[in-house]
Amino acid sequence: MRLSIARWFLPPAALLAGWTAAVLAADAPAAVTSPATTAAAAARPPPNPTCTPEGGFTFADPIGDDDGPGTYKYPTDPVYKPGSFDMTEFQVLPQGNQVEFRVSVRSRIEDPWDSPAWGGNGFSVQMAFIFIDTDHKAGSGVLDGLPGLNIRFAPDEAWDKVVIISPQPATRVNSEVSQKCPQWKSRIIVPRITRAQGRTLVAVVDKSQLGGDPSPNWGYQVVMQSNEGFPAKTDLLTRKVNEFEGQHRFGGGTDYDNDPHVIDILVPPNGDPVKKQHEILSKYNKAATTDVKPEDLAVVPMVYPCAK
Amino acid sequence: MQRPNIRALVAAVALSALSGSARADNLNFDASGQIYMKYMYQNNNTQGCLSMSNPFWVDTIQGSNGACAEALLTIQAKIGPKVSAGMVIQSRWGALWQDWWENGDLKPGVYDTSGASLGMDHAAYMKLRSAWIRFGPPIPTVEWITVGSTDFSMWNAWTVGKARYIDRFNGDGVFVEGSIIPNNLFTYTIGAMALPKLWAGPGWQTGLKDSDPLAALYGTDWDFAVKLGTRPTRDLRFTLIGSLAKDWEADRYSPMLTGPPNAARGANHSVGLVTRFTGANASLEGVYTPSSAEWISITGLFAGSSNYVNPAYATNEVLNGQGFSPVVFKTDKYGNPIASNGLAGTLLVEVFDPFDIGLSARFQYFNIGAEYNAIMGARREADVLITSGIIGGGFTRAGQLPTLNVANEFQDFDEPWYEACIGWNGITAILEFVKGPLKLTGEYTFIGYNTNMQNRDVKTQYPDFLYTNGFTDTTAFTADADYANVYDRGKDPRSVYAQNQDRQTHIAVLTAQYLLPVLPGGVLNLMGKYIHDQDLRIISNPNDNYVGTSWLGFISLTLQPLPELKTTIGYEYTHWYEQGREGNEQSGYSPATTIRDTVQGGIAYAWGGVIFSYTLQYFWKDLLRTPPAYYNMNWNVWRSKATIEVAF
Numbered sequence: 009m010r011l012s013i014a015r016w017f018l019p020p021a022a023l024l025a026g027w028t029a030a031v032l033a034a035d036a037p038a039a040v041t042s043p044a045t046t047a048a049a050a051a052r053p054p055p056n057p058t059c060t061p062e063g064g065f066t067f068a069d070p071i072g073d074d075d076g077p078g079t080y081k082y083p084t085d086p087v088y089k090p091g092s093f094d095m096t097e098f099q100v101l102p103q104g105n106q107v108e109f110r111v112s113v114r115s116r117i118e119d120p121w122d123s124p125a126w127g128g129n130g131f132s133v134q135m136a137f138i139f140i141d142t143d144h145k146a147g148s149g150v151l152d153g154l155p156g157l158n159i160r161f162a163p164d165e166a167w168d169k170v171v172i173i174s175p176q177p178a179t180r181v182n183s184e185v186s187q188k189c190p191q192w193k194s195r196i197i198v199p200r201i202t203r204a205q206g207r208t209l210v211a212v213v214d215k216s217q218l219g220g221d222p223s224p225n226w227g228y229q230v231v232m233q234s235n236e237g238f239p240a241k242t243d244l245l246t247r248k249v250n251e252f253e254g255q256h257r258f259g260g261g262t263d264y265d266n267d268p269h270v271i272d273i274l275v276p277p278n279g280d281p282v283k284k285q286h287e288i289l290s291k292y293n294k295a296a297t298t299d300v301k302p303e304d305l306a307v308v309p310m311v312y313p314c315a316k
Numbered sequence: 317m318q319r320p321n322i323r324a325l326v327a328a329v330a331l332s333a334l335s336g337s338a339r340a341d342n343l344n345f346d347a348s349g350q351i352y353m354k355y356m357y358q359n360n361n362t363q364g365c366l367s368m369s370n371p372f373w374v375d376t377i378q379g380s381n382g383a384c385a386e387a388l389l390t391i392q393a394k395i396g397p398k399v400s401a402g403m404v405i406q407s408r409w410g411a412l413w414q415d416w417w418e419n420g421d422l423k424p425g426v427y428d429t430s431g432a433s434l435g436m437d438h439a440a441y442m443k444l445r446s447a448w449i450r451f452g453p454p455i456p457t458v459e460w461i462t463v464g465s466t467d468f469s470m471w472n473a474w475t476v477g478k479a480r481y482i483d484r485f486n487g488d489g490v491f492v493e494g495s496i497i498p499n500n501l502f503t504y505t506i507g508a509m510a511l512p513k514l515w516a517g518p519g520w521q522t523g524l525k526d527s528d529p530l531a532a533l534y535g536t537d538w539d540f541a542v543k544l545g546t547r548p549t550r551d552l553r554f555t556l557i558g559s560l561a562k563d564w565e566a567d568r569y570s571p572m573l574t575g576p577p578n579a580a581r582g583a584n585h586s587v588g589l590v591t592r593f594t595g596a597n598a599s600l601e602g603v604y605t606p607s608s609a610e611w612i613s614i615t616g617l618f619a620g621s622s623n624y625v626n627p628a629y630a631t632n633e634v635l636n637g638q639g640f641s642p643v644v645f646k647t648d649k650y651g652n653p654i655a656s657n658g659l660a661g662t663l664l665v666e667v668f669d670p671f672d673i674g675l676s677a678r679f680q681y682f683n684i685g686a687e688y689n690a691i692m693g694a695r696r697e698a699d700v701l702i703t704s705g706i707i708g709g710g711f712t713r714a715g716q717l718p719t720l721n722v723a724n725e726f727q728d729f730d731e732p733w734y735e736a737c738i739g740w741n742g743i744t745a746i747l748e749f750v751k752g753p754l755k756l757t758g759e760y761t762f763i764g765y766n767t768n769m770q771n772r773d774v775k776t777q778y779p780d781f782l783y784t785n786g787f788t789d790t791t792a793f794t795a796d797a798d799y800a801n802v803y804d805r806g807k808d809p810r811s812v813y814a815q816n817q818d819r820q821t822h823i824a825v826l827t828a829q830y831l832l833p834v835l836p837g838g839v840l841n842l843m844g845k846y847i848h849d850q851d852l853r854i855i856s857n858p859n860d861n862y863v864g865t866s867w868l869g870f871i872s873l874t875l876q877p878l879p880e881l882k883t884t885i886g887y888e889y890t891h892w893y894e895q896g897r898e899g900n901e902q903s904g905y906s907p908a909t910t911i912r913d914t915v916q917g918g919i920a921y922a923w924g925g926v927i928f929s930y931t932l933q934y935f936w937k938d939l940l941r942t943p944p945a946y947y948n949m950n951w952n953v954w955r956s957k958a959t960i961e962v963a964f
Contacts, residue, residue, distance in 0.1 A: 071607055072550065084460070084493065085469055090500075090553060096610060103752045105833070114605065116613055117667060122697065122732065124713055127882065127920050127929070137663065182879035183922035198879070201831050201839060205750050206668030206676050207610065212753060212831060238348075238963045252398060252452065255469075263394070 041288040056277065061315035062102045063222030067274065067313045069095045073282045074232070074272045077306075079260035079290035081253045083234075087133055091115035093232045095136075096207075101138050102215070102222055106200070108209045109171055111136045111230055117204040119175075121230035126237075127177035131204040135174050135235040135245065139210075141310045142219065150195065152302060155188045156243030157231060158292075159268045160302050164225060165310040169218055171197045173211045174245055175235050176200075181245065188244050189219045195202040227310030232272040234258070243269075264297045276311050318422055321559055324440040343677075346394035350963045353385045356728075358955035365409060367728040367955075368793070373819075377409070380955060384409035388445070396454035404445040404465075404485065433632055446485035457494040464488060467691075470505050474599040474619040474660070475559040476541050477694025481724045487512055503545040504941040511537035511561060515721065517629035518643050522563045531629045532593050534562040539692055551606045561595035561692055565629045592629040593643070594655075596622045615664040619718075621688050624655040634779045635766060641779035642721045644687060658688030658738075659719060662704065662933075674751045679743045680701055686766040686812075688718055688738055695723040696734045703744040703761040704825050707733050710843050710870025710888040711916055712790050716740070720779065722810050724790075728957055730931050733790045735809040735933030753831030769810050770855065774815045780810035784817075785851060785862050786897045791914055792937050792951050814859075816901075819851040837876025841886070844869055853901075860905055864894040877898045885917040906946065912937040925962055932956040 059065040074094035077079070082088045091114030099110040110198050113134065121132035137154060139161070149166030155158035161167055170192075174181050178198045197218070199211035215221055234247035236256075241242035242265065249269045253259025268289045275284040293304035354365050357380070364379020368959030385408050392402030465485040469478040470493075479487065489509035496502040511522050513534045523531030525637040541559040548554075567588035599619035606612065623643050644656040663681045680702045699715030708714030711730075716737035724733050749756045774780040786806035824846045832838030843870040853860045855890035872886030892910040899905035914935040921928045937951040 086472075087469070090547070091605065106752060110753060112610070114607070114610070116605075116668075122713070125731070167857075177882060177922070178876060178922060179880045179882045179920050179922040180927065183924065183927075186880070187924055200837065201753070203750070203755065205748065206666065207613075208668070210750065238350075254400075 012207075015120075016059055027290055044213040057127075057313035059224060060102075061224075063224050063226065063314070064100050064102050065313045067098045067228075067311065069097065069230075069274055070072055070271065070281045071096055071147050073285050074114075075286075076249070076258075076260070076268060076271055077108070078286035079250060080271060081259040083247075083253055083256045083258060085255045087118070087120040088234070089115045089118070091184050092117075092133055093234065095230060095232050095272045095274070098138075098228070098274060100222060100228070104172075105215050107213050107215055107222055109138055109173070109199075109213065110208050111138070111173060111232075112208045113232070114207070115207065117214060118208055119204070121237075123175050126177045127179070129177070129202040129211070131185075132232055133175075134204075134209060135172075135233045135247075136209055137233065138171040138173070139229040139231070139310070140169040140171070140218070141165050141229075142168040142223070144227055144310075144312070144315075146227065150192060153231075153287040153305070154192075154196075154244050156239060156246030156248075156266055157269055158231065158300075159231070159270060159308045160305045160311065162307055165186075166308075167195075167229070169195050169197055169200060171201065171213055172244075173209045175202070176237070176245060184244055188242070224314035224316070225312065227315070228274065230274050231270045231308070231311050233270060250283045262294065262297070264300065265302045266292055266294065266296045266304050267291060273308055274311045276309055277313075322594040327386065336564055337778045345391050347392075348390045348964065350388045350961060351385065352388070352961040353383070353959065355383045355958040356380055356956065359953065366726065368725055370452045370725050380585075384728040385440075387442075396451075399450070401447075401449045403447040405442050406440050406445040407440050409440055409843060420935040425554075435913070437957065457496050458492060459495055460491075460493045462491045464491075466491065466507075466509065467511065468562065470507065470543065471541055471557055471559065471846055472555075473600070473698040473700050473719075474556045474600060474617070474621075475510070475597040475689055477690065477698055477717075477719075480694075480696045480723060480726075482513075483512065483695075493903070497546075500545070501547050503543075505541075505543040507539075507541045509539045509541070511539050511563060511692075513537075515594075515642075515695075515723075516561065517563050518625050518645075519633050519637070520642055520721075521902075523565055523592055523629070528592075528631050529567045530568050533565045533589075534563075536589060538562055543650060552604050554603075555601045556598070557601075558598040559596070559692060561593070562591065563593035564589040564591045566590075566780070572660035587825050587949045590626065590629065591624070593691075594622075594624045595643075595689075596691070597690050604605065611668045611670040612933075613664075613666040613668070615661075615662075615666075619660045619688065620658070621690060622655045622657045623687075623689055623691060625653060627653050638782050639774060639780040640782065642691060642719075643689065644779065645777050646687075647777060648935060656687045656689065658685030660684040662700065674749055676748045676750075678744075678746045678748075681742075682737075682744070683717055683741045684766065686739045686769075690717075690719045691721060692792060693719040693721065694716060695719065695721050696727075696732070699734075701737055701740070701744065702746060703823060703863065704759060704845070705735055705737075706823065706847060706849070707735050707788050707790055709790070709845070709868055709890065710872070710886065711914060714790075720810055720812070724809055729955060730957060733788075733809065735788075736812050738812040739765050741766050753833070755827075757825070757827045759823065759825040761821075763821040763823070765817065765819045768818050769815075770816050770818075772813060772815050772817070778813040779810075780813050781811040783808040784811050784814040785864075786908075787847075787849070787864055787866055787892050787910070789912070789937070791912065791935055792953070799843075810919065814851075814853075816854045817851055818853065818855050819849070821850070822846075822848040823953070835875055837874065841872045842870065857901075860896060860901060862894070862896040862905070864892060864897070866890070867893045880921055880923045882920045883918070884920075886915070888912075888914040888916075890914075898941060906942040908942075908946075909940040910937065911940075912951075926960065927962070928958070928960045930956065930958045949957065 057065050057067040094114040096114050097112040101108040117131045119132050122130050146164040149168045150162050151166050181198045199213050201212045203210050236247040239245050249258040249261035251263050275281045287308050292306040295302035356365055362379035363381050365382040365384035366377050388406045390404050394400045430629045432451040446465030448461045452460050456716045466489050467479050467484045468476050475813040487509050491507040493505045515522050522534045522537040525532035539561040544556045546554050567590045570587045588878045602619045604614040623681055632645045634645050646654050646656040648654050661683050667677045669676050701716040705714045705716050713732040715734045717734050724734050740763050744761040746759045788806040826844045830840045847866040851862040862903030868890050870888045874884045876882045890912040895907045896905035916933040918931040934954050939949040
């Protein structure tokens with residue numbers, strides 16, 4: 009009888025063991041250490057940015073670093089497909105009187121919540137913020153991140169403009185800006201048009217909104233987030249990161265507003281970009297659970313891809 | 317009724333914040349709320365706040381002239397580090413201002429001077445919409461266990477689909493999520509869900525003694541499902557989902573159900589169960605997104621279904637319900653009930669701007685078996701094919717679903733329509749070009765039909781939904797007071813079987829979107845669509861052919877005069893010529909021509925947390941038919957819908 013039972017259970021057990029071994033072998037770093045080490049080992053350093061004289065460029069971001077400080081997990085609902093927030097490339101393309109910003113991720117951008125029904129832009133889940141430093145000077149620009157991101161910038165890398173790529177209709181984004189950060193309204197750009205194309209979020213902005221032609225000396229920071237239709241009072245349409253992931257909540261952070269609510273960012277070239285990102289986003293005051301001050305938040309750097 | 321923002325709320329907030337609060341309130345729970353109001357007007361004589369309700373029972377919610385409000389309250393709490401719980405309380409609308417004075421104790425037939433006193437039906441009472449507990453016990457491989465309300469979103473449209481808005485959270489279940497190999501390399505989800513008493517089964521129910529006298533034990537009806545996910549490499553992932561819907565009834569031959577309970581009869585004080593309906597579905601999906609070639613993505617899906625109905629416990633609606641049935645009542649050549657089985661597959665290849673010139677492409681091959689049917693699949697709010705389909709238009713968004721259970725009801729005139737794609741076998745190619753302010757798309761789709769057959773048994777086995785031919789006019793569908801739009805219904809979107817069919821369809825669509833350089837926020841959208849739909853019906857009879865050709869032209873202009881204000885105005889022209897649309901084999905068929913002009917304008921305003929929208933539509937439609945067998949008709953319809961909502 010015992011042998012008979014074994015006959016039933018052995019094949020599936022062997023199959024599972026074989027499959028496990030195959031998976032572990034195929035993704036070996038992921039199974040042996042922390043997610044941070046996993047991503048770092050799996051990532052490849054991005055190539056050097058390619059720049060054009062008009063201020064355009066292409067900047068690659070490593071894959072597998074869609075885990076914020078190295079611990080973040082996606083929400084559990086199936087709409088958050090693997091790679092949905094894993095930025096792979098950022099492009100700035102000046103064309104005529106407009107500039108096209110393109111943020112690519114490692115998954116086709118879908119519209120599971122039928123954004124046309126709420127006047128949206130053809131996608132549902134992703135959201136990206138493009139912070140721009142136009143002068144690279146201390147004492148100029150804004151040090152605080154936008155509400156809900158829980159990040160800040162260094163004094164000499166303060167942002168002067170920010171482009172919001174959101175699936176929400178422009179009217180809604182403008183309304184949220186008026187409500188939650190009116191002091192920066194003149195610096196916040198809601199694109200003329202926002203759309204998804206394949207794996208890329210595309211935003212078209214008038215050069216006049218940027219204050220002129222893009223300069224090769226400008227600095228950029230792209231922050232990947234997720235669209236939240238009903239955000240908390242302190243959040244600008246951003247999805248929260250909690251200690252544990254939920255159906256529509258990121259996990260791996262804290263239940264407070266001290267941890268950076270960003271999933272992927274750009275990091276300056278040279279070195280291990282994934283390790284850098286994890287270090288940058290890990291530097292926040294974990295003891296600040298109430299009355300979180302700006303100095304408690306992680307400082308994210310600007311990237312100056314074409315500056316000489 | 318299905319409001320996108322409420323849906324977004326329910327999806328993104330109510331069930332979502334299970335992992336705890338980000339605010340340190342004095343109370344040990346967080347509460348959030350929403351108020352939603354809708355005002356509707358149409359030049360007809362109906363009163364209510366829903367363009368289209370359910371045709372089956374008489375209700376008081378359908379109508380095109382009314383003002384309705386709805387309130388929603390979500391409460392959620394974190395009990396411990398890995399224990400959370402929550403609930404949603406939501407009001408139903410239906411109350412008029414004079415109903416405030418009602419106490420709900422009047423009954424039908426009682427003389428009532430208020431004009432409308434139907435008790436709770438007009439009370440706008442609060443309802444427990446959902447309740448759940450979620451915890452992560454220290455059991456090996458188990459990450460989360462959720463007990464309570466669900467929207468079924470963890471499965472897919474081919475097996476157990478995400479519930480449409482009105483059904484969301486009605487179902488309760490138990491769900492276990494876990495990971496066998498860390499880092500999501502091998503995950504599992506196991507679920508047991510109570511079947512909804514209505515819609516999931518033969519006769520759109522799981523046993524009601526009034527309609528199926530032998531079937532009334534719906535408390536034992538369950539759907540079991542399992543999902544396995546694996547990522548053998550970073551670029552490749554597989555998802556296997558299987559579901560089993562079981563509708564059991566008390567065995568009519570059980571000793572305890574027959575005869576007196578005496579010892580001599582041998583009754584053992586137990587009642588056996590017998591199957592009324594069994595539905596089994598499985599799908600295996602693979603997604604390949606190579607890191608070394610980020611410009612390509614390949615998605616393949618293979619699925620199978622098996623549906624068995626026990627006619628001893630379920631009324632044959634094909635035979636007794638004019639062919640309106642969500643399941644096939646299949647029999648063998650001896651007339652014995654057997655399972656209806658089907659396979660399905662899709663292959664999607666997406667190429668994202670490979671030449672870096674803004675040109676992308678998507679190709680999909682689809683082959684859905686003639687008897688594939690996901691009884692618990694998505695009824696709407698999902699789309700398994702990339703084609704715009706047959707029923708989509710300029711103002712009408714559309715989707716395709718592999719179920720006879722498609723539900724184009726409980727919705728307003730501005731909401732999407734869905735059609736069953738069972739039996740579809742063909743290809744879709746979509747090219748997309750994006751360059752700065754310009755976006756162009758072109759689609760070609762060919763649909764052959766695995767359901768093509770001569771002399772199919774639509775009397776006792778295969779449901780035909782009575783209306784098997786003709787373009788479905790989704791715009792005019794609610795123009796008449798009658799839900800069924802009996803004067804010009806066209807094809808029922810659920811109809812995939814006809815007695816005699818030899819059909820093929822060609823669809824071509826061109827769209828353009830241009831960002832206007834001068835006007836504030838100006839966006840111009842253009843669309844042209846052509847459909848050639850041919851059905852030879854009885855192949856040997858050249859005089860009964862159906863040939864439908866449809867041309868559609870659409871233009872809309874969007875402006876944003878203020879940062880918080882957007883306006884849109886558009887026009888759609890539709891012209892159909894349908895040879896052999898009206899009639900039958902005995903009396904012959906005659907043609908029909910349909911011309912419809914639709915103008916629609918709208919505004920959307922968002923300020924300080926208030927979201928307001930208003931849509932005004934006018935359409936004029938001529939239906940020209942061949943006299944003397946039929947008469948011409950026209951429609952002259954004004955209708956509008958205003959909504960306002962706040963969340964707090």
